[in-house]
Amino acid sequence: MAKISMKVNGRDVSGEVEGRTLLVQFLRDQLGLTGTHVGCDTSQCGACTVQVDGKQVKSCTMFAAEAEGAEVSTIEGEAAQDGTLSAIQAAFQEHHGLQCGFCTPGMVMAAKSLLEVNPKPTEAEVRHHLEGNICRCTGYHNIVKAIMAASGQDVGAIAAE
Template sequence: MTKVSMKVNGKPVSGEIEGRTLLVSFLRDTLGLTGTHVGCDTSQCGACVVHVDGKAVKSCTMFAAEAEGCEVTTIEGMANADGSLSTIQQAFQDHHGLQCGFCTPGMVMSAAALLAETPKPTEAEVRHYLEGNICRCTGYHNIVKAILAASGQDVGDIGGDAIAAE
């Protein structure tokens, strides 16, 4: 067993882990932060995306010990200080960027990383950035629209009719 310490959502945490413990398992099983989802265990779906030192990572492919001393942010840490939804979370709600919700934590975390890197992305940039996140319900259109809206851009010209007609 190895002791691991890090900050998660701004709070210092530590725990005893086996060396093979994945970060997603540490977050979910040790810390009880179940918002980070496990979808595929192979780094394909993106449901487990968290931020480690400000960078989006798939926590199912990172050992918890690799996050030693790091700042980790999970979906639980995305809300505003008063508990209200963040701009990105609110945009997902307002623009119907979720259905079953399983992929939503990873999508929100990926969106936050994208907007930190590219504050005003184009639709093509959003779609390219989300290539590592799988959603089986929405068709991505409203997710893209939500991310563009969260960036402060007008999404009035983005309509679902063109996609439906293809």
């Protein structure tokens, strides 16, 4: 076991981990931040997407020890303290960008990562960016629409309702 320390959603945290402890296990089991989901556990689905030092990663495919000293952002850090949703979360709600909601934390964190570097993406850029995030409910159209709306763009012309 080794002691690790990092900053999660702006808060200094530390814990004891094994070499094989995944970042997602540290977040969920030790910090109680269960908003980050484990979907496939095979690096395919992206439900476990978080940001490490501002970069989108799959927390099921990174060891907790690799995040030593890093700044980690999870879905729990998105809404304001009073519960007000972030622009991306509000757009997912408004445009019905979720059904069961299991993939949504990963989708929101992926969308956040895209909009931070590309504030006005095209529909094609949004779809390309979501290649590592799988949703089995929505068929993606409303997720794409929500992300476009969150970027402040007109979504009237985008695919199916």
